Amino acid sequence: xxxxxxxxxxxxxxxxxxxxxxxxxxxxxxxxxxxxxxxxxxxxxxxxxxxxxxxxxxxxxxxxxxxxxxxxxxxx
Amino acid sequence: xxxxxxxxxxxxxxxxxxxxxxxxxxxxxxxxxxxxxxxxxxxxxxxxxxxxxxxxxxxxxxxxxxxxxxxxxxxxxxxxxxxxxxxxxxxxxxxxxxxxxxxxxxxxxxxxxxxxxxxxxxxxxxxxxxxxxxxxxxxxxxxxxxx
Numbered sequence: 001x002x003x004x005x006x007x008x009x010x011x012x013x014x015x016x017x018x019x020x021x022x023x024x025x026x027x028x029x030x031x032x033x034x035x036x037x038x039x040x041x042x043x044x045x046x047x048x049x050x051x052x053x054x055x056x057x058x059x060x061x062x063x064x065x066x067x068x069x070x071x072x073x074x075x076x
Numbered sequence: 077x078x079x080x081x082x083x084x085x086x087x088x089x090x091x092x093x094x095x096x097x098x099x100x101x102x103x104x105x106x107x108x109x110x111x112x113x114x115x116x117x118x119x120x121x122x123x124x125x126x127x128x129x130x131x132x133x134x135x136x137x138x139x140x141x142x143x144x145x146x147x148x149x150x151x152x153x154x155x156x157x158x159x160x161x162x163x164x165x166x167x168x169x170x171x172x173x174x175x176x177x178x179x180x181x182x183x184x185x186x187x188x189x190x191x192x193x194x195x196x197x198x199x200x201x202x203x204x205x206x207x208x209x210x211x212x213x214x215x216x217x218x219x220x221x222x223x
Binding site: 005007008009047049052053054068070071072073074075076 | 116132133134135137138139141142163174175195198199200201202203204205206207216217218219220
Protein backbone atom coordinates (compact mmCIF):
# COMPACT_ATOMS: atom_id res chain seq x y z
CA UNK A 1 0.00 0.00 0.00
CA UNK A 2 1.12 3.59 -0.70
CA UNK A 3 0.04 6.08 1.96
CA UNK A 4 -0.76 9.55 0.59
CA UNK A 5 -0.95 12.63 2.83
CA UNK A 6 -2.05 16.23 2.24
CA UNK A 7 -1.14 19.17 4.46
CA UNK A 8 -2.36 22.68 5.30
CA UNK A 9 -4.40 24.55 2.65
CA UNK A 10 -4.08 21.65 0.22
CA UNK A 11 -5.73 19.28 2.73
CA UNK A 12 -8.63 21.71 3.04
CA UNK A 13 -8.95 22.05 -0.74
CA UNK A 14 -8.93 18.28 -1.18
CA UNK A 15 -11.39 17.84 1.67
CA UNK A 16 -9.45 14.93 3.17
CA UNK A 17 -6.31 14.07 5.09
CA UNK A 18 -4.98 11.71 2.45
CA UNK A 19 -5.59 8.47 0.60
CA UNK A 20 -4.27 4.97 0.10
CA UNK A 21 -3.24 3.45 -3.20
CA UNK A 22 -2.35 -0.04 -4.31
CA UNK A 23 1.30 -0.10 -5.50
CA UNK A 24 0.06 -1.21 -8.93
CA UNK A 25 -1.89 2.05 -9.33
CA UNK A 26 1.13 4.38 -9.58
CA UNK A 27 4.84 4.06 -10.26
CA UNK A 28 5.90 7.70 -9.71
CA UNK A 29 4.85 10.55 -7.44
CA UNK A 30 3.33 12.33 -10.45
CA UNK A 31 1.13 9.30 -11.10
CA UNK A 32 0.15 9.19 -7.43
CA UNK A 33 -1.10 12.78 -7.77
CA UNK A 34 -3.16 11.85 -10.85
CA UNK A 35 -4.81 8.97 -8.98
CA UNK A 36 -5.73 10.98 -5.88
CA UNK A 37 -6.37 14.53 -7.14
CA UNK A 38 -9.85 14.04 -8.62
CA UNK A 39 -8.82 15.73 -11.87
CA UNK A 40 -7.25 18.74 -10.14
CA UNK A 41 -4.22 20.05 -12.03
CA UNK A 42 -0.95 19.85 -10.08
CA UNK A 43 -0.23 23.39 -8.77
CA UNK A 44 3.06 24.80 -10.09
CA UNK A 45 4.29 25.49 -6.56
CA UNK A 46 3.23 22.13 -5.11
CA UNK A 47 5.87 20.47 -2.92
CA UNK A 48 6.24 16.70 -2.80
CA UNK A 49 7.96 14.30 -0.43
CA UNK A 50 8.60 10.59 -0.49
CA UNK A 51 9.20 9.04 2.92
CA UNK A 52 9.74 12.53 4.35
CA UNK A 53 12.43 13.54 1.83
CA UNK A 54 11.79 16.22 -0.78
CA UNK A 55 11.19 14.61 -4.16
CA UNK A 56 9.70 15.45 -7.53
CA UNK A 57 7.02 14.13 -9.84
CA UNK A 58 9.42 11.68 -11.51
CA UNK A 59 10.51 10.05 -8.23
CA UNK A 60 9.57 6.34 -8.28
CA UNK A 61 7.30 4.98 -5.56
CA UNK A 62 7.06 1.46 -4.19
CA UNK A 63 4.90 -0.51 -1.79
CA UNK A 64 5.13 0.84 1.78
CA UNK A 65 6.03 4.41 0.75
CA UNK A 66 4.51 7.52 2.30
CA UNK A 67 3.96 10.26 -0.28
CA UNK A 68 3.08 13.79 0.87
CA UNK A 69 1.81 16.78 -1.09
CA UNK A 70 1.82 20.26 0.38
CA UNK A 71 1.86 24.00 -0.41
CA UNK A 72 4.92 26.28 0.02
CA UNK A 73 6.08 26.26 3.63
CA UNK A 74 5.71 29.26 5.95
CA UNK A 75 7.46 28.40 9.21
CA UNK A 76 9.93 30.40 11.27
CA UNK B 77 23.49 19.83 17.79
CA UNK B 78 19.89 19.82 18.92
CA UNK B 79 16.49 20.42 17.39
CA UNK B 80 13.17 20.50 19.21
CA UNK B 81 9.53 20.95 18.22
CA UNK B 82 7.53 22.45 21.09
CA UNK B 83 3.78 22.48 21.63
CA UNK B 84 3.99 24.87 24.57
CA UNK B 85 5.27 28.40 24.99
CA UNK B 86 9.00 28.77 25.57
CA UNK B 87 11.38 31.59 26.44
CA UNK B 88 14.28 31.75 23.96
CA UNK B 89 16.51 33.49 26.49
CA UNK B 90 15.92 30.91 29.21
CA UNK B 91 16.54 28.19 26.63
CA UNK B 92 19.89 29.73 25.70
CA UNK B 93 20.93 29.98 29.35
CA UNK B 94 19.86 26.40 30.04
CA UNK B 95 21.59 25.12 26.91
CA UNK B 96 24.84 26.88 27.71
CA UNK B 97 24.80 25.57 31.29
CA UNK B 98 23.58 22.04 30.72
CA UNK B 99 24.16 20.95 27.15
CA UNK B 100 27.18 22.64 25.56
CA UNK B 101 30.03 20.16 25.67
CA UNK B 102 32.48 21.13 28.44
CA UNK B 103 35.22 19.52 26.38
CA UNK B 104 35.18 22.74 24.29
CA UNK B 105 35.13 25.05 27.34
CA UNK B 106 37.31 28.05 26.57
CA UNK B 107 36.61 27.77 22.80
CA UNK B 108 33.09 29.23 22.66
CA UNK B 109 34.15 32.68 21.54
CA UNK B 110 30.92 33.56 19.74
CA UNK B 111 27.24 32.78 20.04
CA UNK B 112 24.63 34.17 17.66
CA UNK B 113 20.93 33.88 18.45
CA UNK B 114 17.95 34.50 16.20
CA UNK B 115 14.62 34.71 17.98
CA UNK B 116 11.40 34.95 15.95
CA UNK B 117 8.21 36.20 17.61
CA UNK B 118 4.62 36.24 16.41
CA UNK B 119 3.51 39.68 15.16
CA UNK B 120 0.06 41.16 15.64
CA UNK B 121 -0.06 42.23 11.98
CA UNK B 122 0.66 40.71 8.59
CA UNK B 123 0.17 42.05 5.07
CA UNK B 124 -1.79 45.03 6.36
CA UNK B 125 -4.21 43.06 8.57
CA UNK B 126 -4.45 42.64 12.32
CA UNK B 127 -3.74 39.07 13.44
CA UNK B 128 -5.19 37.92 16.76
CA UNK B 129 -3.97 34.32 16.81
CA UNK B 130 -2.30 31.66 14.74
CA UNK B 131 -2.19 27.92 14.24
CA UNK B 132 1.12 26.42 13.25
CA UNK B 133 0.81 23.08 11.49
CA UNK B 134 3.74 20.83 10.69
CA UNK B 135 4.55 17.50 9.07
CA UNK B 136 5.57 15.62 12.18
CA UNK B 137 8.62 13.49 11.46
CA UNK B 138 9.67 15.38 8.33
CA UNK B 139 10.14 18.63 10.26
CA UNK B 140 12.45 16.86 12.69
CA UNK B 141 14.44 15.14 9.97
CA UNK B 142 14.69 18.33 7.89
CA UNK B 143 15.93 20.41 10.84
CA UNK B 144 18.46 17.69 11.68
CA UNK B 145 19.59 17.66 8.06
CA UNK B 146 20.26 21.42 7.90
CA UNK B 147 21.99 21.33 11.31
CA UNK B 148 24.25 18.60 9.96
CA UNK B 149 24.87 20.62 6.81
CA UNK B 150 25.82 23.70 8.86
CA UNK B 151 28.25 21.59 10.88
CA UNK B 152 29.88 20.37 7.66
CA UNK B 153 30.09 23.81 6.02
CA UNK B 154 31.33 25.86 8.98
CA UNK B 155 33.44 25.26 12.06
CA UNK B 156 30.53 25.49 14.46
CA UNK B 157 30.90 24.00 17.93
CA UNK B 158 27.17 23.53 18.41
CA UNK B 159 23.76 24.60 17.09
CA UNK B 160 20.27 24.69 18.55
CA UNK B 161 16.88 25.03 16.85
CA UNK B 162 13.57 25.21 18.73
CA UNK B 163 10.31 25.68 16.81
CA UNK B 164 6.82 26.09 18.19
CA UNK B 165 3.72 24.37 16.76
CA UNK B 166 0.00 24.50 17.61
CA UNK B 167 -2.13 27.43 18.74
CA UNK B 168 -0.27 30.65 19.54
CA UNK B 169 -0.86 34.33 20.26
CA UNK B 170 0.92 37.57 19.31
CA UNK B 171 4.19 38.02 21.22
CA UNK B 172 4.67 34.27 21.56
CA UNK B 173 8.14 33.15 20.51
CA UNK B 174 7.90 31.01 17.35
CA UNK B 175 11.47 30.02 16.62
CA UNK B 176 14.92 30.07 18.15
CA UNK B 177 18.09 29.43 16.17
CA UNK B 178 21.50 29.60 17.81
CA UNK B 179 25.03 28.82 16.67
CA UNK B 180 28.19 28.63 18.75
CA UNK B 181 31.67 28.94 17.31
CA UNK B 182 35.12 30.21 18.16
CA UNK B 183 34.59 33.33 16.02
CA UNK B 184 31.67 35.60 15.15
CA UNK B 185 31.82 35.27 11.36
CA UNK B 186 31.13 31.56 11.41
CA UNK B 187 28.47 31.90 14.13
CA UNK B 188 26.60 34.60 12.16
CA UNK B 189 26.80 32.72 8.86
CA UNK B 190 25.71 29.38 10.31
CA UNK B 191 22.76 30.88 12.19
CA UNK B 192 21.69 32.83 9.10
CA UNK B 193 21.90 29.69 6.99
CA UNK B 194 19.80 27.71 9.50
CA UNK B 195 16.97 30.25 9.78
CA UNK B 196 16.79 30.87 6.01
CA UNK B 197 16.80 27.13 5.21
CA UNK B 198 14.17 26.55 7.90
CA UNK B 199 11.92 29.29 6.56
CA UNK B 200 12.20 28.23 2.94
CA UNK B 201 12.05 24.43 3.23
CA UNK B 202 11.04 23.05 6.66
CA UNK B 203 7.43 21.77 6.46
CA UNK B 204 5.59 24.21 8.73
CA UNK B 205 2.47 26.17 7.75
CA UNK B 206 0.86 29.17 9.44
CA UNK B 207 -2.87 29.79 9.55
CA UNK B 208 -3.76 33.26 10.83
CA UNK B 209 -6.82 34.29 12.79
CA UNK B 210 -8.06 37.68 11.51
CA UNK B 211 -10.99 39.85 12.53
CA UNK B 212 -12.91 38.46 9.59
CA UNK B 213 -12.17 34.76 9.66
CA UNK B 214 -8.91 32.96 9.04
CA UNK B 215 -6.39 32.48 6.22
CA UNK B 216 -3.35 30.39 5.39
CA UNK B 217 -0.16 32.39 5.02
CA UNK B 218 0.93 31.85 1.42
CA UNK B 219 4.53 32.97 1.58
CA UNK B 220 7.05 34.21 4.11
CA UNK B 221 8.23 37.81 4.14
CA UNK B 222 11.60 38.32 2.39
CA UNK B 223 14.75 38.04 4.51
